Each structure stands twice: as C-alpha cells, then as structure tokens.
Amino acid sequence: MTGDRPGLRHIGRAGLFASLLAGCAHYQPAPLADRPALVSDMRALPGIPAGPLSVADIVSLAIARDPDLVAARAKRGVAEAQLVQAGVLPNPSLTGAFLPLVSGAGTAPAWNFGLAQDLKALLTYKPRMRGARDAAGQVRADLLWQEWQVAGRARQLATDIIERERSRALLDEAATLLRHRYDTTQRALAAGNVTLMTAAPSALGYQQARANLQALDQQQLQDRHRLNALLGLAPEVIVPLSPTPDIAPLDIAAARASLPSLPDRRPDLLALRFGYAAQDEALRAAILAQFPDFILGGSASSDNSKVVNAGPTLQIGVPLFDRNQGNVAIARATREQLRAEYAARLDATTGEIGALLAEMEQLRAQLATVTRDLPAARAAAARASLAFGASALEERAYVDLVTNRFAKEQEVFTLQLALLDRQIAIEALLGIGLPGIDPRDLPDPGTKGAAR
DSSP states (O other): OGGGHHHHHHHHHHHHHHHHHHTSOOOOOOOOOSSOOOBSOGGGSTTOOSSOBOHHHHHHHHHHHOHHHHHHTHHHHHHHHHHHHHTOOOOOEEEEEEEOOOSSSOOSOEEEEEEEEEOHHHHTHHHHHHHHHHHHHHHHHHHHHHHHHHHHHHHHHHHHHHHHHHHHHHHHHHHHHHHHHHHHHHHHHHHTSSOHHHHHHHHHHHHHHHHHHHHHHHHHHHHHHHHHHHHTBOTTOOOOBOSSOOOOOOOHHHHHHTGGGGGGTOHHHHHHHHHHHHHHHHHHHHHHTTSOOEEEEEEEEEOTTOOEEEEEEEEEOOOSSOOSHHHHHHHHHHHHHHHHHHHHHHHHHHHHHHHHHHHHHHHHHHHHHHHHHHHHHHHHHHHHHHHHHTTOSOHHHHHHHHHHHHHHHHHHHHHHHHHHHHHHHHHHHHTTTSOOOOGGGOOOHHHHHHHO
C-alpha cells in the first residue's frame, strides 16, 4: 500500500489542477457574419400562415425578426453579467516572503506570511447590488419599449399598405376614365374638330390622376421595403397581406382614462425610473465610500534566529485629501439630471397622447362631413356622365364634376388613413395589445415620487 501513495498524490494534484481549470473562463472565437442574413423566400420562415398575413401576424413577425431588435436583446446578457460582477467581493490579499540566510549570526532562513481583506467593499455591497439589479431592469424596460416601437411601426406600415391598395382601384378608375377622355380629345384636336381650350380640361385631369396613381405606387414600394427591413426580408420579397386591416376602433374615453396609470406601464418611463433608482444607489455607495479604507488581516513571520511572531494586522486610510467628495458630487448631479429627464419625458408623453386624441376627434368630425357630402358628388358625376353622353354638357363641366367625385373619394380615404395612423400611434404609446412589464420587476415605489 505504501508504494501506491506517490501515485495517489500525483492523481490528487492532477484532479486539483483540473478542477481549477474547469472554474476558469475559456476563450472561444465568435467570427462576424460574412454575408447578409436577409431571407429571400417567405416559405423559409417557420410558422408562417399559408394565406395572406394579418396586421397581427406582421407585428408578431416583426418583434421576432427585426434585426435591430435581435441585436438589442444581446444587451440583456451584458446587464445580467454586470449584475453577477456586482455581487463579487474582492479577493483577499496574500503576501509572503522567504529570505535565505546569506551572512551574519543567524541560524535559519527568515520568512513571513500575511493574509488581508479589504472590508470597505462590504459597506457598499448592498447598494451596488441594488443598483446593478435596477440597471438590469432598465435594460429590460428599454428592450420592451423598443419592441413596442417596432410593433407600432410594423402595424402602421402594414395598415398603410393595405389601405392604399384598397384605394388604388379608385385612382386607377379615375386615371382610366380620364385617359379615355384625354385620348378622345387629343384625336379631335389633331383633326381640328375641337379647340385647345376644349381639350385642356381632359389633359389636365388625366395628368393629375396619373400623378396621383404614380405617387401612390411610389409610396407603396417604399413602405413595402421598410416593412421587409423590419421583418428581415430581402427588398424584392412581396409580403402577402390581408385585404382589410384587423384593427378595432379606439375608445377615446378609455384611452384618456388610462393616462394617469401611464407611468406604471410605459416601458420608456419605467426605464427612466430604473435608471434613476440605479443612480440613487450609486449615490448611496459613493457616500458610504467616504469612509476610509479599512483592511484587516493577520500575519506571521520568523527571523534568522527562529523567533516566530504572529498576530492581526490593520490598515486604515487617512481621509486627509480624498474623501470621495468628487464622486459624491458627480453621483448627486447625475441623479438630479435623471430626475429632470424623467419629469420632462412624463410631461412630453402625456402631452403627445393628449394631442393625438384631440386630432382623432377632429379627424372624425371632418370625416363625417366629407362622408355626408360624398353621395351628392357621386350623383353629380353620374348625371354629368349621362348629360355629356347626350351632348348636353360641355367638356370642362363634365371633367370638373367627375374629377370632384374622385377628389371627394380620395379625401375620404385620406381622412380614414389619417385616423388609423393616429389610432395606431396612440395604441403604440399606450401599449394597447402589447406586452407589459412584470409588476414584480418595478423599481422601489419610493423612486417614483423622488423622480417627480
């Protein structure tokens, strides 16, 4: 058995060395992407419905695939790592020396050994941990706010594309009708049967209708490209959309009633509260750090005559020049800055939503007026067509009445789209239909009053 002890000792040392290595971090390369990750085929995405996508489908897809949002989610890992670092206490200091006897009357080598721990870090441990938790909460709230913004942009783009596609048939009808009159009058003008004054209204009407159609097509293409960018798709991909947007009407009274609870629901306001709470803890830590350095430990030593001494050691810094006054002033000023930023954001948020709600009420009243006038414009255009076909109406009057009908139709569409845009903006600001933050993750309620 005695012959096996050296082998056992070697095995034990190897096991200890392996365990130390296992506790250490190891480097692994993470190369950058060498090509874009844009998807060029919708069928390659998992969970995509077979038919056209609703607005809700587009929102879910954007939250999951928006490249900027995917990159922002990596910040959560950084915040969690910082939280781990905040909970790590400083390592104790180990000192030692071995001094062989070189000359003199001594009889043995001298040595000394000491172990010490900085206790000042224990004073600031709790505020540092609370501050790191608040900083992690700020990252989570910022990420949720970014998800709200992405959802709002995706909802607005999808709705605008759907609504414009519905109005395109009207613009195409106007362009086709006026193109026919334009061709007819141009042939008559070339034959000398009509004057330039007679042919001018049809030419101007057709050119305006064509310009409106081209402007809509340009805007559609731009918005489709923006939507593809949110979804992580190549620009040439055509996203199939439902023929009508699945958006319920907004209850303006309920939206106004939800404004007082906005500070507890809006992620950007919550992020500022988390940031304020974290800075408040930083101020606490800076004040506690005014206490002098306090290092406690023990040491043992032996001189060349084998006289051994052992006992505690104490090291206290003398706060003669540096009392951490600079860091305290910086932390206090930063907290005041965040307090002012929170108050400004809260005022701006309430004012912005209130303005959008007032604009919605105005747009609804205007839409009701234009909708009431639309049947008369349609009837006038129909009578004009009959009269013009019977040669009882001149070209200018006919074109004016027909153009007025299409202008009224376009005005109705413009007001309806403006209403939807305002509603989507309000819902994005209020978080209607969007995920909220866990109430258990909210910062200390005391920071809310302090921030205001």
